[in-house]
Amino acid sequence: MIQTPSSGDSVLCCLSAGSVGGHFLLYATAFRRSTWLQTERSIFAWHAISYLLQPVVLMLVAWHWDLEAALPSIIFAAALHGIYSLSFLELWSLTQGSYSLGILAHVSKAGGHATPADLGRLQSVGQSKQSSRQADLGRMGLVRPDGTRTLAGRLAAIPLRTILWLSNGRSMN
Amino acid sequence: MWGVLVILYCLMAACLHAGLARLKPEGNRVQQFLLAGGASGLGLLFNISRLHDITPPEWLAAIAVYAFACELYIFLFTFVTSSVSVALLLGEKEAVTVSTNTRGMVEQRLTTMVAAGLLDRKADRFQLTARSRLMVAVYQILRRFFRHDVGQ
Numbered sequence: 185m186i187q188t189p190s191s192g193d194s195v196l197c198c199l200s201a202g203s204v205g206g207h208f209l210l211y212a213t214a215f216r217r218s219t220w221l222q223t224e225r226s227i228f229a230w231h232a233i234s235y236l237l238q239p240v241v242l243m244l245v246a247w248h249w250d251l252e253a254a255l256p257s258i259i260f261a262a263a264l265h266g267i268y269s270l271s272f273l274e275l276w277s278l279t280q281g282s283y284s285l286g287i288l289a290h291v292s293k294a295g296g297h298a299t300p301a302d303l304g305r306l307q308s309v310g311q312s313k314q315s316s317r318q319a320d321l322g323r324m325g326l327v328r329p330d331g332t333r334t335l336a337g338r339l340a341a342i343p344l345r346t347i348l349w350l351s352n353g354r355s356m357n
Numbered sequence: 358m359w360g361v362l363v364i365l366y367c368l369m370a371a372c373l374h375a376g377l378a379r380l381k382p383e384g385n386r387v388q389q390f391l392l393a394g395g396a397s398g399l400g401l402l403f404n405i406s407r408l409h410d411i412t413p414p415e416w417l418a419a420i421a422v423y424a425f426a427c428e429l430y431i432f433l434f435t436f437v438t439s440s441v442s443v444a445l446l447l448g449e450k451e452a453v454t455v456s457t458n459t460r461g462m463v464e465q466r467l468t469t470m471v472a473a474g475l476l477d478r479k480a481d482r483f484q485l486t487a488r489s490r491l492m493v494a495v496y497q498i499l500r501r502f503f504r505h506d507v508g509q
Contacts, residue, residue: 263421352378
């Protein structure tokens, strides 16, 4: 049997939904045009800071009622923000650097059809993508300058292989 | 109690997905997960509605956490199969090397996209399908919204 909500619960649930909506509106109306939100790192930080701040603010608000009773509302808020941020960041990075969407846009630009020779020009995109990703892995400490995997790189590969095995998928190798 | 149920139903969704992916390996993994996750989600809804004295925030939290976990899992398994970084990290060679066979990389993507119904291959030409035309239109709107096209 579901109980009726208390006024504190309602306030917290409205606050959490409002904070997600507010975060998006702030981006769409003000920060979208700023140059500092154009990089992967800064857009991730924009979401991560908000995601970490939200529970703290909600806990401060809930302090006036009953913090323990407010815990489910705070968990709801965190999950809602997670769904929003993950969707936003996925769309952001897909439209920024997806190889497949890049190929489709390339075919579209060529009038909706292209020959394998036209698409062969995308090989340079593939190579530059691989080089930049290898440099990123180096910066993250996952590979050494000589290309061998560090201990962190080997450890990071374990959950990735597990997910690959679980979903019966194949990486792009 | 609702937290335990959410964890159990998330695990059930992942196991069902693993089973479907093995029963029909050529199938679309996202569609298979939507089926597995949807069925498990219905089970979760049924079970938490039968819990005594569950409060509305607990009910909402259970649904939202389950939905977030499902979205995260979809993101993870699509990421490991399509990410260039993951491919480099999981490569079978001892050292991570930039492949000189980028032609193979393009061809592999094109084959995958034809199989997924995003491109039609007709007489040695690749054509956009109705679905991919819509995707390109949405892609271009979103690129403008995120201002990725600035300076290009």
